[in-house]
Amino acid sequence: MSDSSLRVVWVYPDLLSTYGDQGNVLVVERRARQRGLSVERVDVRSDQPVPTSGDIYLVGGGEDRPQRLAAERLRRDGGLSRAASNGAIIFSVCAGYQILGHEFVNDLGAREPGLGLLDVTTVRGEGARCVGDVLADIDPHLGLPQLTGFENHQGVTHLGPTARPFARTVFGNGNGTGDGTEGAYNDTVFGTYMHGPVMARNPQIADLMLKLALDVNALPPTDDRWYEALRAERIAAASQPA
Amino acid sequence: MSGHPGNPEPLSPRAKLAVTAGKAAAAVSRAAGRGSGSVIGGRVALKLDPDLLGRLAQHLDVVLVSATNGKTTTTRLIAEALRASGPVVSNALGANMPAGITSALAGGSDAKYGVIEVDEKYLAGVARDTTPKAIALLNLSRDQLDRAAETRMLAEKWREGLNGSKAVVIANADDPLIVWAASSSPNVVWVAVGQEWKDDAWSCPSCGGVLQRPGDDWFCGECGFRRPAPSWALSGDHVLDPHGSAWPIRLQLPGRANKANAATSAAVAAVFGVPPQVALERMYQVQAVAGRYDVVTFQDRQLRLLLAKNPAGWLETFSLIDQPPTPVILSVNARGADGTDTSWLWDVDYGRLAGHPIMVIGDRRLDLAVRLEVAGVDFRVCETLDEAVAMAPPGQIELIANYTAFQDVRRRVGN
Numbered sequence: 287m288s289d290s291s292l293r294v295v296w297v298y299p300d301l302l303s304t305y306g307d308q309g310n311v312l313v314v315e316r317r318a319r320q321r322g323l324s325v326e327r328v329d330v331r332s333d334q335p336v337p338t339s340g341d342i343y344l345v346g347g348g349e350d351r352p353q354r355l356a357a358e359r360l361r362r363d364g365g366l367s368r369a370a371s372n373g374a375i376i377f378s379v380c381a382g383y384q385i386l387g388h389e390f391v392n393d394l395g396a397r398e399p400g401l402g403l404l405d406v407t408t409v410r411g412e413g414a415r416c417v418g419d420v421l422a423d424i425d426p427h428l429g430l431p432q433l434t435g436f437e438n439h440q441g442v443t444h445l446g447p448t449a450r451p452f453a454r455t456v457f458g459n460g461n462g463t464g465d466g467t468e469g470a471y472n473d474t475v476f477g478t479y480m481h482g483p484v485m486a487r488n489p490q491i492a493d494l495m496l497k498l499a500l501d502v503n504a505l506p507p508t509d510d511r512w513y514e515a516l517r518a519e520r521i522a523a524a525s526q527p528a
Numbered sequence: 529m530s531g532h533p534g535n536p537e538p539l540s541p542r543a544k545l546a547v548t549a550g551k552a553a554a555a556v557s558r559a560a561g562r563g564s565g566s567v568i569g570g571r572v573a574l575k576l577d578p579d580l581l582g583r584l585a586q587h588l589d590v591v592l593v594s595a596t597n598g599k600t601t602t603t604r605l606i607a608e609a610l611r612a613s614g615p616v617v618s619n620a621l622g623a624n625m626p627a628g629i630t631s632a633l634a635g636g637s638d639a640k641y642g643v644i645e646v647d648e649k650y651l652a653g654v655a656r657d658t659t660p661k662a663i664a665l666l667n668l669s670r671d672q673l674d675r676a677a678e679t680r681m682l683a684e685k686w687r688e689g690l691n692g693s694k695a696v697v698i699a700n701a702d703d704p705l706i707v708w709a710a711s712s713s714p715n716v717v718w719v720a721v722g723q724e725w726k727d728d729a730w731s732c733p734s735c736g737g738v739l740q741r742p743g744d745d746w747f748c749g750e751c752g753f754r755r756p757a758p759s760w761a762l763s764g765d766h767v768l769d770p771h772g773s774a775w776p777i778r779l780q781l782p783g784r785a786n787k788a789n790a791a792t793s794a795a796v797a798a799v800f801g802v803p804p805q806v807a808l809e810r811m812y813q814v815q816a817v818a819g820r821y822d823v824v825t826f827q828d829r830q831l832r833l834l835l836a837k838n839p840a841g842w843l844e845t846f847s848l849i850d851q852p853p854t855p856v857i858l859s860v861n862a863r864g865a866d867g868t869d870t871s872w873l874w875d876v877d878y879g880r881l882a883g884h885p886i887m888v889i890g891d892r893r894l895d896l897a898v899r900l901e902v903a904g905v906d907f908r909v910c911e912t913l914d915e916a917v918a919m920a921p922p923g924q925i926e927l928i929a930n931y932t933a934f935q936d937v938r939r940r941v942g943n
Contacts, residue, residue, distance in 0.1 A: 300730030300738060305673055306871025309902070316902045331730070333738040349678040355736045417674050418868070436869050438674055481871045486898050512901045512909075516894040 291324035292499065295340035297366065297382070298332045298348075301356040305438065307346030307379045309483030314342060314492045320508050321496070332356060336365030341499040342375045345382030347438075347481060350393035353381040357398050360385065370403045375499045376475045377491075379484060380439055383469065383477030384408040390441060403475045405446035411462050415440050420458030420480060421524035422468045425450060430494060432456075433468065434487045434520040435480025443479075445470050452478055457524045474498065487520055489513045543583045547573055547634045567623050570631030581626060584633040585658035588617070588642035591796060592658070592695075594651045594686075595666030596679075597841045599624070601781065601817045602666060602789040603645040608814055609797035609807035614640030622818055625650055626657075641800070648682055652689025662799045663690070664698045664792055666721075668705040669728045669840040670875070672867030679728050683709040698795045700788075701758040704746055708733035711756070719795050720744075720758035721788035724847065725840030727875065762791040767804055769794070775804040780815045783848030819938050823924075826941045827917045831857075833937060834928045837866070839875040845928055852883035855920035857913070859890035859933035866931050870895045878903040884926075887916035890933045913940050 296303075296311045311327060318325045330336050332355065336343075343366060348356065360366050370376055376386065384390040387406035392398035395410075415438070422433040433453045442462035445451060452469030453460065460468025460479060469478035476495075478484055485492040493505055573580055591610070593603045600622045607618040617636020619629050624645040633642055646654045648668070655663060665686070668679050686709035690697060699710035701718040705728065710716050722744070729746075732739055737750030747754035759770040765787065766774040777790050790811050797807035816822035820835045834849070836842040849856065862868050870892050878900055886907040888896040893909050900907040910916040913936075917925065929937055937943075 299727075303727065303875070304670060305869070306874040309871065309874030309899075312874065312902050316904070331738060349680070351678070351680060351736065352731060355731065436674075436871060438869060481869065483871055483874050486874065486895075486902065512894065512897040516898050519894050 291326045292318055292342070292496075293326045293328060293337075293340040294318075295328045295330060295337060295343045295369075297330055297336060297343055297345045298356050298359070299329050300331050301352035302346045302348040302382050304349055304352070305347040305380065305481045306483050307344070307382075307481060310344050310346070310377065310379070310485040310492070313483070313485040313489060314344065314495060317489060317492050317508060318496055321506050323496075332359045336360070336363055336369065338365050338368045338372060340369055340374055342377070342495050343369060345376065345378035345385065347380030347382060349381075353385065353390075354392040354394070354398055356381070357385045357390075357392070357400060360401060361399065367401050367403065370401075370475060373474055375495050376403065377495055378475075378477045379481060380479050383479065384441055384443065386475060386477055387443065388446075404470050404472065404477050405449040406443050406470045406477065407446070408441045408443045411440050411442040416459040416462055416479070418458060419520060419524040420460065420468065421456040421521055422453035422458070422460060423456060424453045425471075428494060430488070430490050431517075432521060433478075433480065433484075434517055434524060435478070435482045435484045437479045438481060439479055443470070448472060452476060482520075486513070487517060540583070543577050543580055547580070547584075567625075567628045567631065569634070570623075570627030570629070573634060574627055574630050581630045581633070581654070582657045582659075584630065585642060588633070588636075588639060589800065590642045590644060590658045590660040592644050592646050592651065592655060592660045592663045593666070594646045594648055594663070596648065596669045596671050596838065597844070598666050598785055598789045599645045601786060601814075601820070602664060602793055603643055604814055604817050605789055605793040605811045606664070606796050607641075607643040608810045609793055609802055610641045610643060610800060612797075612802050612806050612810055613800060616641045616643055618643040619645055620818070626654060629654060652685055655689055655693060655695065660695045662698060662796050663693070663695045664796050665706050665710055666700055666789070666792060667703045667723050667725075667840065668709070669725050669838060670872065671838040673872060674867050674869040679705055680708075680731075680733055683733055686710075687712045696799050698792060698799070700792070701756050702744065702746075704729040704739060704753075704755075705733055707756060708753075716756075717760065717795055717799070718756045718758040719792050720761040721791050722762060722784070723840070724784070724843050727839070760791060760795040762788050767791045767794050767808065769798070769804050773804075775808055777808055778812050780812065781817070781821050783844060785844040785848075819934070819943050822943055824941045824943050827914065828922050829917055829920060830924045831917070831927050831941065832924065833934065833941075833943065834926060835931070835934045836928050837930050839872055842876040842928070846877075846880045849884075849926040849928075850924060853885060854923075855885040855887065855925050856881055857887045857889060857916045857920075857925060857927045858896055859888070859913075859927070859929035859937060860893070860896055861891040861930060861933040861936070863891070863932045866933075873899045878905060881905055885920065887919050889913055889916050890929065890936075913937055
């Protein structure tokens with residue numbers, strides 16, 4: 287942590303905030319404050335430089351054209367890549383996840399370079415768009431309970447050797463590769479297709495980001511009864527599709 | 529224009545048969561208890577005569593109304609205003625796709641005007657089929673994330689569909705996506721009626737640059753696309769007309785968004801020679817629109833029924849509810865017609881409800897509970913509407929619900 291308060295950076299709300307993923311910022315912020323931390327939230331519009339001194343960076347989902355614009359501007363700016371090499375924690379969703387990889391297919395049908403912060407490559411899926419509730423088991427190394435979320439994407443994301451699957455699907459598509467993987471991560475950079483927002487449905491992911499940023503093994507407990515009630519409902523709903 | 533109300537060109541035998549068959553199907557549907565029958569009736573009629581919509585519209589001066597929010601209400605306000613000048617046929621209940629529109633028009637053989645609400649996805653096609661005299665475009669924003677087209681793509685489709693249209697387009701100068709959609713049209717009347725929700729228009733619809741938004745103005749620093757100079761405007765409780773006269777808006781409908789709808793409606797009425805004063809006076813008649821804004825007595829409390837389907841709609845609704853300590857009931861479902869992804873709840877600033885006693889109901893009350901918990905406002909989760917109402921003291925309650933949740937509430941309170 288750079289100084290007395292935790293800096294949470296919300297990357298490009300003007301382009302990558304279409305699917306409610308702003309909720310991840312709100313959940314991280316709330317859970318940090320509940321632990322007595324002071325939090326500085328920094329919203330960075332796409333005509334502003336991305337600060338390199340943040341502790342946690344959150345990148346959300348967006349539509350196809352804004353996704354291309356975001357990739358262009360993040361490459362040109364370089365701030366997010368510099369923050370990553372400083373060891374900042376980065377958590378990304380859907381279009382944001384694709385941008386953090388090596389490349390994806392843009393709205394014009396062309397291959398668009400990403401930032402290469404995650405060893406993944408995204409192509410456009412041939413089949414139907416993946417839309418609906420997802421249930422998955424998170425990589426046991428991370429010590430987190432089951433993942434519940436809502437996916438809505440056409441991309442198929444292939445993992446390279448230095449990316450680990452974030453989760454294995456029980457229901458739903460995840461990366462869309464047919465091998466049951468969902469999302470990807472390395473030591474400090476995470477990507478998932480899960481909306482919901484994913485941290486509202488899985489607050490322990492927010493806590494994991496806080497622990498990594500603060501370099502601690504545990505955080506004081508919080509009253510999570512409404513999160514738990516929502517999780518139970520969504521896990522049951524995904525297990526018995528209508 | 530093609531409307532000759534005094535001397536209508538008769539419908540062809542095939543069109544007449546189609547109208548009759550459609551009415552019969554609607555009657556059967558109603559008798560079977562399947563709603564008003566308007567959509568099934570229209571479907572049967574369109575199958576028998578695919579050009580029927582165009583043929584029915586031929587005899588009318590047609591006004592089309594489309595938007596993400598406010599189209600049902602604005603359709604109603606325009607219809608009331610134009611009744612000053614002749615009989616109106618309208619799809620007043622919000623059946624806004626081609627079958628529902630066809631069915632509504634088939635029921636108004638002696639009308640002079642057809643005032644038609646059109647679903648956003650169908651606007652270009654309906655505009656082609658009905659040769660409208662005026663088209664009102666109010667706003668575009670995110671809605672039904674799991675299946676809707678991108679808002680900018682929708683604006684682009686409107687733009688292509690309206691290119692070369694002979695209609696007068698009455699369009700909101702304060703919504704960049706609407707301006708992009710309308711500006712391919714040769715004959716636009718710009719109305720400045722505001723838009724509280726700005727988060728779908730930070731990117732220039734033309735070049736993708738970041739829009740600058742100082743005060744009420746907006747422009748793209750890169751390509752020069754900018755807010756056009758409006759000829760009509762909403763200014764507080766008044767409509768300013770192109771001559772600079774200010775006309776007071778008196779409505780029974782609450783809220784800033786409805787004043788905006790009234791200002792747009794006055795500009796539409798002027799296209800047909802109805803003066804703003806006359807138009808606005810007639811709009812005062814409108815009390816509730818398909819149950820929306822209605823105040824119903826239920827369990828000795830007065831519930832005001834408010835519909836909000838997407839973040840922009842919730843934002844406008846928060847600005848019209850009574851101050852704390854008026855209790856608020858929120859109800860959210862995620863059935864097919866609502867969109868099945870509830871993530872949009874996180875784009876709505878529920879912190880604005882701080883100070884109100886809040887009860888949450890609906891299929892997705894637990895999503896609301898987590899949303900409110902993170903917003904740091906107090907709330908109670910209830911199983912049913914009855915339970916939520918019983919939590920509030922006798923008096924007024926504001927009830928805000930999304931689409932199917934709103935229908936559930938109407939059924940329960942007998943509205």
